[in-house]
Amino acid sequence: MPYRQGPLAPDMLRRMDAYWRAANYLSVGQIYLRDNAMLDRALTIADVKPRLLGHWGTTPGLNFLYVHLNRLIVEHDLDMINIIGPGHGGPGLVAHTYLEGSYTERYPAIERSRSGMHRLFRQFSWPGGIPSHVAPETPGSIHEGGELGYSLAHAYGAAFDNPDLLVACVIGDGEAETGALAASWHSNKFLNPARDGAVLPILHLNGFKIANPTILARIDHDELEALLRGYGHEPIFVEGSDPQVVHQQLAVALDDALAQIRAIQAAARAEGANPERPRWPMIVFRTPKGWTGPKVVDGKPVEGTWRAHQVPIADFKDPEHLRQLEAWMRSYRPEELFDTNGKFLDEYASLAPTGHRRMGSNPHANGGELLAPLSLPDFRTYAVPVAAPGQVDAPATRVLGTYLRDVMKLNMGTVNFRLFGPDETASNRLADVYDVSGKVWMADIEPVDENLSTDGRVMEVLSEHLCQGWLEGYLLTGRHGLFSCYEAFVHIVDSMVNQHAKWLKVTKGIPWRRPIASLNYLLTSHVWRQDHNGLSHQDPGFLDHVANKTADVARLYLPPDANTLLSVADHCLRSRGYVNVIVAGKQPEAQWLGMDAAVRHCTAGAGIWDWAGDDADPEVVMACAGDVPTLEALAAVTLLREYVPDIRIRVVNVVDLMVLQPRTRHPHGLDEREFDAMFTRDKPVIFAFHGYPALIHRLTYARANHANIHVRGYQERGTTTTPFDMVVLNDLDRYRLALDAIEHIPRLRDRVPAETARYWTTMERHKLYIAENGDDMPEVRDWRWPA
Numbered sequence: 189m190p191y192r193q194g195p196l197a198p199d200m201l202r203r204m205d206a207y208w209r210a211a212n213y214l215s216v217g218q219i220y221l222r223d224n225a226m227l228d229r230a231l232t233i234a235d236v237k238p239r240l241l242g243h244w245g246t247t248p249g250l251n252f253l254y255v256h257l258n259r260l261i262v263e264h265d266l267d268m269i270n271i272i273g274p275g276h277g278g279p280g281l282v283a284h285t286y287l288e289g290s291y292t293e294r295y296p297a298i299e300r301s302r303s304g305m306h307r308l309f310r311q312f313s314w315p316g317g318i319p320s321h322v323a324p325e326t327p328g329s330i331h332e333g334g335e336l337g338y339s340l341a342h343a344y345g346a347a348f349d350n351p352d353l354l355v356a357c358v359i360g361d362g363e364a365e366t367g368a369l370a371a372s373w374h375s376n377k378f379l380n381p382a383r384d385g386a387v388l389p390i391l392h393l394n395g396f397k398i399a400n401p402t403i404l405a406r407i408d409h410d411e412l413e414a415l416l417r418g419y420g421h422e423p424i425f426v427e428g429s430d431p432q433v434v435h436q437q438l439a440v441a442l443d444d445a446l447a448q449i450r451a452i453q454a455a456a457r458a459e460g461a462n463p464e465r466p467r468w469p470m471i472v473f474r475t476p477k478g479w480t481g482p483k484v485v486d487g488k489p490v491e492g493t494w495r496a497h498q499v500p501i502a503d504f505k506d507p508e509h510l511r512q513l514e515a516w517m518r519s520y521r522p523e524e525l526f527d528t529n530g531k532f533l534d535e536y537a538s539l540a541p542t543g544h545r546r547m548g549s550n551p552h553a554n555g556g557e558l559l560a561p562l563s564l565p566d567f568r569t570y571a572v573p574v575a576a577p578g579q580v581d582a583p584a585t586r587v588l589g590t591y592l593r594d595v596m597k598l599n600m601g602t603v604n605f606r607l608f609g610p611d612e613t614a615s616n617r618l619a620d621v622y623d624v625s626g627k628v629w630m631a632d633i634e635p636v637d638e639n640l641s642t643d644g645r646v647m648e649v650l651s652e653h654l655c656q657g658w659l660e661g662y663l664l665t666g667r668h669g670l671f672s673c674y675e676a677f678v679h680i681v682d683s684m685v686n687q688h689a690k691w692l693k694v695t696k697g698i699p700w701r702r703p704i705a706s707l708n709y710l711l712t713s714h715v716w717r718q719d720h721n722g723l724s725h726q727d728p729g730f731l732d733h734v735a736n737k738t739a740d741v742a743r744l745y746l747p748p749d750a751n752t753l754l755s756v757a758d759h760c761l762r763s764r765g766y767v768n769v770i771v772a773g774k775q776p777e778a779q780w781l782g783m784d785a786a787v788r789h790c791t792a793g794a795g796i797w798d799w800a801g802d803d804a805d806p807e808v809v810m811a812c813a814g815d816v817p818t819l820e821a822l823a824a825v826t827l828l829r830e831y832v833p834d835i836r837i838r839v840v841n842v843v844d845l846m847v848l849q850p851r852t853r854h855p856h857g858l859d860e861r862e863f864d865a866m867f868t869r870d871k872p873v874i875f876a877f878h879g880y881p882a883l884i885h886r887l888t889y890a891r892a893n894h895a896n897i898h899v900r901g902y903q904e905r906g907t908t909t910t911p912f913d914m915v916v917l918n919d920l921d922r923y924r925l926a927l928d929a930i931e932h933i934p935r936l937r938d939r940v941p942a943e944t945a946r947y948w949t950t951m952e953r954h955k956l957y958i959a960e961n962g963d964d965m966p967e968v969r970d971w972r973w974p975a
Contacts, residue, residue: 195436204255205431206525206536207287211251212480213520214283217305218312219244219499220513225305226530227522231514236504241313242320243276245497246360248479249392250277252431254284254547256438257356260446261541267352269665270547271343273369274360274392275333278321279312287532288540290327290548294700302530324694324701328548330555330664335687337366338657343387344375345661346552348647349603353385353552353665354449361393361402368653368684373419375654378628380642381456382463383603386449389421389470394477396494405474412472422448422467427474429492434475445469463642465630482516485509551666556702556764558666562605563598567591567758571783572750577799578822578973581776584815585712586617587750588757588772592670593620595761596645599668600624606662608647608655609672616672616712617774621646652680659707660688668705668761675711675771676718676727689737689767696740696765703764706743710757711771715902716816716878719914726906726914728879731845734769735883739854743768744845746878748818749779751786752843759790771878773815778973780818780841793844793856796866800825800973806838808929809867813842814878817901820915821876823971824925831926831943832936840866840873848887860892869893872932874925877901898928912964916954922968923950 196204217225219242224235250272261268272281285291286308291298298304298311311317318325321333331342343357363369379387395405404412409425416423424441428434448469456463478496483489490500501509501516526532544550551557570591572582592607599605607613607621614622619639626641627648633640647658652673659669688707695701711730718725734742743766747753753772760768780797781789789795796803800822801810812821818841828835842848844856851857858866867873869892877884881899888894905917915921927947930936957965 196439201432201435203536203539204259204435207255207539208252208431209520210287210522210525210532210536211254211280211283212248213517213522213525214286214305214308215247215251215279216244216517217309218242218279218282221309223306223310225309226302226526227514227517231510233504233510236510236513237314239313240499240502242279243498244481244500245396245477246274246277246392246394247280248481249394249473249475250274250280250358251284252434252438252475252479253356253358253390253392253473254280255539256442257547258288258540259439260442261545261547262539264446265545266354267545267550267552268354268356268547269330269346269550269553270328271331271339271346271355271357272322272329273331273339273358273363275321275331275335278319278323278326278333281322281326281329282308282312282318285327285548287537288546288548290546293549294327300531305530324691324698328550328553330553330661332687332691335684336363337368338653338660338684338687339363340369340372340387340389341375341654341657342661342664343389344372344379345658346665347379347385347387348606348658348662349383349667350385350552350665351383355385355387356390357387358390358392361391361395361404362397364391364404365402368657371651371654372657373421374649375658376420376468377465377631378647378649379468380463380628380630381453381466382461383643386453386468388445388449391416391470391472393472393474394479395492396477396497398497399494401494416470416472420465420467421470423470423472425472425474427472429476429479438473441471445471463630480519482512485512553665554700554702555664555666555704559702559704560602560604562595562668562761563602564758564761565591565594565598567754568783568787570754572779574751574779574782576975577780578778579975580779582750582779583617583774583776584747584750584753584772585710585774586620588710588753589618589620591754591757592618593624596621597624600645603645604667606645606647606659606667606669607672608659608669610652610655610677611648611650612672612674612713613646613648616710618672652677653684656681656684660684663704663707666704670708670710670761672710672712674725675714675730676725678709678711678730679727679733682730682733685734685767689734689741692741692765692767693738706760706763706766706768708760709767709769711769712774714771714773714878715906716814716914717773717775717911718906719909719911722908723906726902728771728902730769731771731879732883734767735845735887737767739846739849741765741767742846743856745770745843746814746845747772747790747843748812748815748841749777749781749786751779751781751783752790754783755787755790756843771814777815778819789841790843793847794840794842794858794866797839797841800839801837803838805836806868806871807836807933807935809838809840809871809873810925810929811840811842811867811873811875812877813845813875816915817876817878817920820920820922821925822973823922824929826974827922827926828929831930832939835933845883845887848884850890853890863891864893867891867893867897871896872929873897874928874932875899876920876925896932898932900925900928910958910962910964912954912968913958916951923947
């Protein structure tokens, strides 16, 4: 179909404006009304909700855009989803999915009738109802209203490897002030028009946040245009307050933008083409805050000001406010839009797309409907041979890299797997993936560059926000991925993982939301092997952060060696609906378990290592979680046997931290009998832990033997030093662990003074040695588990 060259025909303009009025009417009704949905009688205070919790200011602009995107979809048969950055425009998105029928299909009780409209209004921001923002309950959404600043990154994540998808992304001018959004403009340098879909950013400038003006709305036109062009976009401006004029402007702008997108894609997809980075179009949509709402309330201006942000009219004890609300709602002329039974008139309803072309029903916005399992190689074939525990060293993440290389290779045809990381794929020893796929790069490439490719599937940019946002958008539209990051800096996305975890939690209770692939983190370059970078690179607290999430979402894994890492990674890539955090080192470390033993150990989540201890009647349990704590705990066992030859020790290693919780609190938790059989009910437990000690106490506080669990972990003591000195600084070293055991075994109390003296003598020797030699003592550096 040829592209529109002129303004909308009069009848189309009339019908589109009516559709917009209907969406605005339903939006206001949701915010305010508990009864009298069709204004059959004069409003009374009993019709108004006692608590008014919605947001009006951004909603009419979002409604306007939705109507016009519908026209574009219908005229060009587009596969389009709509990501709403101003998430508090929730009433508008609910209204539109209701008008197009998607909402009723998902929620049959909210039928398109008088009673359905009543229920639609009453449920909004109501106990037992729906949130006031765009949420998982909203059909067509992959973006939570609380995620301020992440919309554009989500949009690009959705477009990667989706060649026929067009993602309209509305960016609020408030969220445009966030760092995450500012970085997201650069995502266009990673979008390949030959094999990816397209993103149409729409910067919605309505001028105000909650109580202040917005930056981009208060800089002059030339500066704003220069900024957006500098980001690599071709901005198209649509500005005004007269709906008839703005309808015409926006129709032309959208047709122009779509023509540019299709021309870019056609050129890139032509036979023999060599895709280059284009200048993608975007739209700047400037309209009044609270458009079509009350202009003045209590003598103060509202429309076009910050006062329109939330609820423009409140305090209905004032009868004038009730009159204003009724006049506002009647200004949309609902009697022209709905029949006497409350059904949207076909004359206007026919403007919406049908079937999966409706943005509320597009399967890309319910990614589980499209999710296909990854083709995974047999991880056992990548095993490190372990003839005896602790006799061979291997860098765990390098071993994993060979496995991920072949995951990438097996899924290049279906194109549903990507690896994400902030400039650290090679640093984290995963560079083998480059044998199959380079790093995506659409900007200039120079001769010195390595592994850059316009057709790559490895996503690297020095912004954890972008990596996280891209991956979330990729997962939410039905694909798979893994995020590799330095452990200390994954905290940059704390709030983003918060929102994703909340999304997963809520969707588990929504039957029509199909499960998506898990959000998988590989945290390496971790706290205990960041001795060379110092304190700034030392922080294991992401474990605590994710442990706070709900038990049906959070999963934490600390594989002690390469074979357990392979087993855990394979499990995580197969899983659905979780946030999986894997912590593993990249430096060569001792390997403890052969592959069969590793699989059994990971399946159980924790276990007694019979080969390392005496299982029958232990005097002390030496427990450990994490690769370096495992090394130190096992070295402490050898010291204890040297100090006290008849000591009875049990060694317990924990891979899945969630087994420590009672089963009543987490599905992975050991039941009381299992936990007590492993950790005993009355013996001291010396627990060497990768992270902050308080986390282990929090997970185990309800256990019978909790008072006997003594945890050593990171204590926020770090600097640039030797590897062993890092554990010494935090009292996690083998000598401290051995002394802890002696201190807590009743029959060894008389030995405590002598062993304490021995400990401090050893520490003095250690400090003198590293100060003089710059390396660890040979008995530490070269230690191995006895063959």
